[in-house]
Amino acid sequence: MKFTFKTLFVIFFTFYGIYGFSQVKNEQIDSILNNTVKSDGPGAIIFIKQKGKVLYQKAFGKANIENKVDMSTKNAFNIGSVSKEFTAMSVLQLLEKGKLSLEDNVNSYLPNYSKNGDKIKIKHLLSHTSGLKSHTDTIWANTDARKYFDSSKDVLNYFKNDIVQFEAGENHEYCNMNFNLLAYIIEKASGMEYTDYVNENIFRPLGMTNSYIPSEGQLIPNLATGYELKNNEIVYARYHSINQTRGSSSIHTTVEDLSKWYEGLMNSKVISRENLIKAWTPFTLNNGEKSTYGYGFYSDRKFNKTSIFHNGFIFGYSTSDMYFPEDDLLILVVSNISDINVINTNTIIFDIASSIYKSEIPKLTTVLLDTYVGTYLIEKGFKVKIFRKGLVLFNEFDGQSAVELAAETKTKFRVKDFPAKVEFYQSSEDGRMRIILSNGREKYEGIKE
Structure with missing residues (x-):
């Protein structure tokens, strides 16, 4: 909805x-x-x-x-x-x-x-x-x-x-x-x-x-x-x-x-x-x-x-x-x-x-999260690193502290304490994992290296 x-x-x-x-x-x-x-x-x-x-x-x-x-x-x-x-x-x-x-x-x-x-x-x-x-x-x-x-x-x-x-x-x-x-x-x-x-x-x-x-x-x-x-x-x-x-x-x-x-x-x-x-x-x-x-x-x-x-x-x-x-x-x-x-x-x-609201949180697996782990080159020229600890993902921008991500769905996550979001999807063209970072109207796309 x-x-x-x-x-x-x-x-x-x-x-x-x-x-x-x-x-x-x-x-x-x-x-x-x-x-x-x-x-x-x-x-x-x-x-x-x-x-x-x-x-x-x-x-x-x-x-x-x-x-x-x-x-x-x-x-x-x-x-x-x-x-x-x-x-x-x-x-x-x-x-x-x-x-x-x-x-x-x-x-x-x-x-x-x-x-x-x-x-x-x-x-x-x-x-x-x-x-x-x-x-x-x-x-x-x-x-x-x-x-x-x-x-x-x-x-x-x-x-x-x-x-x-x-x-x-x-x-x-x-x-x-x-x-x-x-x-x-x-x-x-x-x-x-x-x-x-x-x-x-x-x-x-x-x-x-x-x-x-x-x-x-x-x-x-x-x-x-x-x-x-x-x-x-x-x-x-x-x-x-x-x-x-x-x-x-x-x-x-x-x-x-x-x-x-x-x-x-x-x-x-x-x-x-x-x-x-x-x-x-x-x-x-x-x-x-x-x-x-x-x-x-x-x-x-x-x-x-x-x-x-x-x-x-x-x-x-x-x-x-x-x-x-x-x-x-x-x-x-x-x-x-x-x-x-x-x-x-x-x-x-x-x-x-x-x-x-724990019943609303999607069930995640290490196998799924590992497909997201890696370094992504963002179209604006900077990089974002995604890594996990257990069943929790983190993202880290160039030179900044890592922040925890909370799952909304199995592909969409939000920055835990800020209204920004991270979405993963696999390209139908080359099969490589891609990422979308968004905060309000601002959106940045990238591809896993």
């Missing part, structure tokens, strides 16, 4: 799927976390809920290493880019109130912000298809991330960079500036500060009493201490100015409040189901192809199921959420370290989903 607008429409207006999760075993999930999270190191929280029932909720590791404070399920975290979900839904709320249109362009809110500002529309910001270049890179993280600004407009003007990578709607390129702009547009359209708008229209109505968009230096109750990896040592996370990341990041919350967020979405307490379906449907590019991102959410197929997900990595914290609307199943993983070499919340959440 293909992932389409119609598919989601049917999902929302029929009963939830009857998939049962009695086979979710605590010891299976415990094992995944115990193999990843050290008892005396940065921690993680796992939260799984289906149809109003919490199936699993447990904390691992330390909320504060120095004082040996154990992680608790009540701890709060900066959820980083998962905040984009809230910004996107705030925009759609204002759409429903008649305060703005998704066809409005950037220049109508911030004149002359970009030479393409009359072509870049709100829908392009929501879907990361604006073509704007992001300012959040390594240099920013080590320098300008500390700067304080008085307003959202000041942030935008300071980081104004009119390098347009492509015409609006031509491609999907993740860019935090898109959502910094959306926060400013929310302020202009609503007449309220972004923080006040989200508090009054999302947090309070949903009972998210442990959720904050903090002001500079504000203390967050039960906040886990954030850590990073530096020179192979775990250290306190670098300071960054919260007011720079409003719209794109900066929300602090708990797993319990995040579960209230998804309940509110599914119960139409945030926006209408019609607009939620649009937000959860992959955006259509100018050429008619689908990206992997809707409005504030990634949308894809996993384990033969519709999956809605996002992740957030910011100084000292990482978050991954994954929701399967057909089964009303929510999985949350949060951690107080932002380095994936220590704790990778994306990998953990995928492993948990795999253990739940």
Whole structure:
């Protein structure tokens, strides 16, 4: 079944799927976390809920290493880019109130912000298809991330960079500036500060009493201490100015409040189901192809199921959420370290989903996988190495770390913690094995050497 607008429409207006999760075993999930999270190191929280029932909720590791404070399920975290979900839904709320249109362009809110500002529309910001270049890179993280600004407009003007990578709607390129702009547009359209708008229209109505968009230096109750990896040592996370990341990041919350967020979405307490379906449907590019991102959410197929997900990595914290609307199943993983070499919340959440949907994973053999193993010359001039460990395939690009592949079918695999895919097929012309690498609209083909 293909992932389409119609598919989601049917999902929302029929009963939830009857998939049962009695086979979710605590010891299976415990094992995944115990193999990843050290008892005396940065921690993680796992939260799984289906149809109003919490199936699993447990904390691992330390909320504060120095004082040996154990992680608790009540701890709060900066959820980083998962905040984009809230910004996107705030925009759609204002759409429903008649305060703005998704066809409005950037220049109508911030004149002359970009030479393409009359072509870049709100829908392009929501879907990361604006073509704007992001300012959040390594240099920013080590320098300008500390700067304080008085307003959202000041942030935008300071980081104004009119390098347009492509015409609006031509491609999907993740860019935090898109959502910094959306926060400013929310302020202009609503007449309220972004923080006040989200508090009054999302947090309070949903009972998210442990959720904050903090002001500079504000203390967050039960906040886990954030850590990073530096020179192979775990250290306190670098300071960054919260007011720079409003719209794109900066929300602090708990797993319990995040579960209230998804309940509110599914119960139409945030926006209408019609607009939620649009937000959860992959955006259509100018050429008619689908990206992997809707409005504030990634949308894809996993384990033969519709999956809605996002992740957030910011100084000292990482978050991954994954929701399967057909089964009303929510999985949350949060951690107080932002380095994936220590704790990778994306990998953990995928492993948990795999253990739940194990019946949907195709049966593989070493004989089959060995036909895929080898080095492939890609048409763009680079090489990809495919190798296996047991019944698991890995791919390795030139000079980069190997990444694990998860099987969707016997010929199609996905990068375990990223929405990219690998497909194998045997040429009918010469019998040689070929490979297709894809990420959204980008596709590269190659042949085994």
